[in-house]
Amino acid sequence: MFTRRSAMKHFAASVSALALGFAVASPALAEGLKIGFSQVTLQSPFYVQLKDGAEAAAKAGGDTLIFLDANGDVSKQNNDIQDLITQGVSAIIINPVNPDAVIPSVEAAAAAGIPVITVDRSVNDGEVVAHIGRDNKAMGKLVGEAVLARLKADGVEGAKIIEIQGDAGGAVMMDRRDGFHSAIEGSSHTIVEGPYAEYIRANAVTAMQDLLQAHPDVKVIYAHNDDMALGAAQVLAESGRDDVLISGVDGLSEALEMMAAGGNYVATALNDPKYLGDVTIQVAREAAAGNEVSKFVDAGSKAVTADNVADFPREGLFAEYRPEVLSK
Structure with missing residues (x-):
């Protein structure tokens, strides 16, 4: 586990991340980014689908996703995040094993000027630029x-x-x-x-x-x-x-x-994990470009009953629900 750094180097976009949606007058998105993703585990169909959604979105945007599985081990996750920092990724996505134990890694990434985005599970630390999840x-x-x-x-x-x-x-x-x-x-x-x-x-x-x-x-x-x-x-x-x-x-x-x-x-x-992964990559790309992003992005949910079950595609493991949740 990394020691706390006394002098933190915040990247520009994180200071004003309370804005709702992305800023209109903002830098253009770069192409061919390297985005790191430290996942809590793959011992769950939900997290496998989350990974698949993120990979598909990264590929569609011409980016490379470096995916690392912590397998429920906090020490491995901290080491994985340090490895992503060393590789000089443009942004790091974290689904934390523990909301407190990963904080030194978040701070290390911020000190290196790398925006950190959490998905599904949040982190108890202000250095995170955005959290993508559901209520x-x-x-x-x-x-x-x-x-x-x-x-x-x-x-x-x-x-x-x-x-x-x-x-x-x-x-x-x-x-x-x-x-x-x-x-x-x-x-x-x-x-x-x-x-x-x-x-x-x-x-x-x-x-x-x-x-x-x-x-x-x-x-x-x-x-x-x-x-x-x-x-x-x-x-x-x-x-x-x-x-x-x-x-x-x-x-x-x-x-x-x-x-x-x-x-x-x-x-x-509904809790479509593929769409959660898709939205997370979109937010990571915006953060890497220095654009303002929402502190919390709700990927959306909806109750399903017998009255509306026919409205939702269910060819995959999870029913599909992809509302527009990002401002254009």
């Missing part, structure tokens, strides 16, 4: 509102909702929990906070087997991602419990297929 609290609330609407349409009062959580203490977990809870608060329904299944389907299968025995009166499952929700759905199907409504987050195409087929999967929120 997970809003996503959780969208799903909660869709669940409420379905329960109301079915005439159900006082439903027991079991929540299968992501990772203990994780920012995404807390936001998706809090957003969902805010939607349910004040209704007649109750939420039972289930175990942390680490966003892994197999873990959710095991958890749901125990939860169904402990709470046979469950009416709704809300999982912090669709992969866990689908694991719960498997157990419910095997137990003949098609009366239990299922909801998740992320917009996995498999979840949308269940929804379109008229099953009991009632809601998810």
Whole structure:
């Protein structure tokens, strides 16, 4: 891990990064950039798709993406970022393993005059020029509102909702929990906070087997991602419990297929990782050119229910949702 540098060298664009969108009168974008990308892990379909989206966007713009996988190791990520600095990349994208442990690397990049952009997970440091992600609290609330609407349409009062959580203490977990809870608060329904299944389907299968025995009166499952929700759905199907409504987050195409087929999967929120990668490369190119960029760029989300499921292409692993989120 690098030591903190007493004299920080900020590049020009980072000082005024609070502007919404890109500045109109700004330097032209350079071509043939080298952009570094330090990814937290590839042990997740979401992060593989995020990488694919970034690579496609870099190639389309004539740039080279130098991609390094930290594999969940903070020390490796710090070493990887130092390697990108040594290579003299034009910008560095970081999906941090830990929001604090990577700060020395962020400062080292800033001292070298290299703009740093975070994606999906943010860093607790002001040296980052921009963060590209989605509002997970809003996503959780969208799903909660869709669940409420379905329960109301079915005439159900006082439903027991079991929540299968992501990772203990994780920012995404807390936001998706809090957003969902805010939607349910004040209704007649109750939420039972289930175990942390680490966003892994197999873990959710095991958890749901125990939860169904402990709470046979469950009416709704809300999982912090669709992969866990689908694991719960498997157990419910095997137990003949098609009366239990299922909801998740992320917009996995498999979840949308269940929804379109008229099953009991009632809601998810879109989280297209390829588009997230695309937007991140666009912001990195602007930052490398010294242009002003937004401090936070929301790549956009939308609730999906049976009413609008046909509106979203789902040929890939995740349903496609590409709203215009960057000012022109």
